[in-house]
Amino acid sequence: MKHDRKVIVYIAQSVDGYIAKKDDDISWLSIVDAPGEDYGYGEFVENIDTVIMGRRTYEKVLSFGMEFPHKERKTYVLSNSKNGSDDNVEYYSGDVRELINTISSNSGKHIFVDGGAEVIKEFVRRDLIDEYVISTIPILIGNGVRLFKGTERENKLELVESNSFPSGLVQNRYKVVRGEDKQV
Numbered sequence: 001m002k003h004d005r006k007v008i009v010y011i012a013q014s015v016d017g018y019i020a021k022k023d024d025d026i027s028w029l030s031i032v033d034a035p036g037e038d039y040g041y042g043e044f045v046e047n048i049d050t051v052i053m054g055r056r057t058y059e060k061v062l063s064f065g066m067e068f069p070h071k072e073r074k075t076y077v078l079s080n081s082k083n084g085s086d087d088n089v090e091y092y093s094g095d096v097r098e099l100i101n102t103i104s105s106n107s108g109k110h111i112f113v114d115g116g117a118e119v120i121k122e123f124v125r126r127d128l129i130d131e132y133v134i135s136t137i138p139i140l141i142g143n144g145v146r147l148f149k150g151t152e153r154e155n156k157l158e159l160v161e162s163n164s165f166p167s168g169l170v171q172n173r174y175k176v177v178r179g180e181d182k183q184v
């Protein structure tokens with residue numbers, strides 16, 4: 001049985017379309033930090049119970065030296081160089097469509113595709129994303145890791161919600177428009 005668990009990309013980019021600098025610096029994200037303002041992230045994570053990220057993003061998260069933020073959730077890290085699991089995550093090297101099919105065969109909350117760009121590219125290429133929440137930070141960073149790498153896939157998107165904040169952050173939520181249910 002297929003359950004209605006959405007696969008959602010929730011990510012921040014610079015105005016010129018990068019999610020990190022060439023050296024993986026993401027400190028520029030903090031220019032929009034404001035007391036009491038989480039840009040809806042807390043509410044978003046309340047509605048997910050599964051996280052998928054790439055090995056490079058996972059290592060970046062670990063480099064902060066804080067407690068892993070998704071301890072209460074099932075987290076898969078895509079990797080062809082690592083396998084098994086650690087205290088926080090399970091490594092996965094198989095077909096991502098099969099992963100989503102397996103997760104979606106059980107009931108639960110939505111599925112967060114955290115990034116980075118390589119993982120998003122694979123999910124877009126396989127047409128597995130249902131929603132994008134993209135926060136655009138008011139900065140040009142000039143180089144780095146592009147949010148969207150070429151996939152040759154066209155997807156029509158419906159803008160569901162758009163909010164701008166005093167910090168200059170603009171957050172858009174898009175639904176992927178499909179003529180019929182996605183092939184899962």
Ligand SMILES: NC(=O)c1ccc[n+]([C@@H]2O[C@H](COP(=O)([O-])OP(=O)(O)OC[C@H]3O[C@@H](n4cnc5c(N)ncnc54)[C@H](OP(=O)(O)O)[C@@H]3O)[C@@H](O)[C@H]2O)c1
Pocket residue numbers: 010011012013018019020021024025026053054055056057058060078079080081082092093094096114115116117118119120122145
């Ligand atoms: N701005 C934001 O909100 C945001 C969000 C997330 C990440 N980031 C940043 O983005 C950067 C990382 O992005 P990235 O695109 O370079 O790397 P990434 O997508 O995080 O990780 C790439 C790695 O994931 C594994 N992988 C990807 N697709 C796979 C597949 N289909 N099957 C098996 N393994 C797969 C491979 O690991 P192996 O090499 O181990 O095989 C690959 O080297 C970091 O700087 C991170 O901080 C920013």
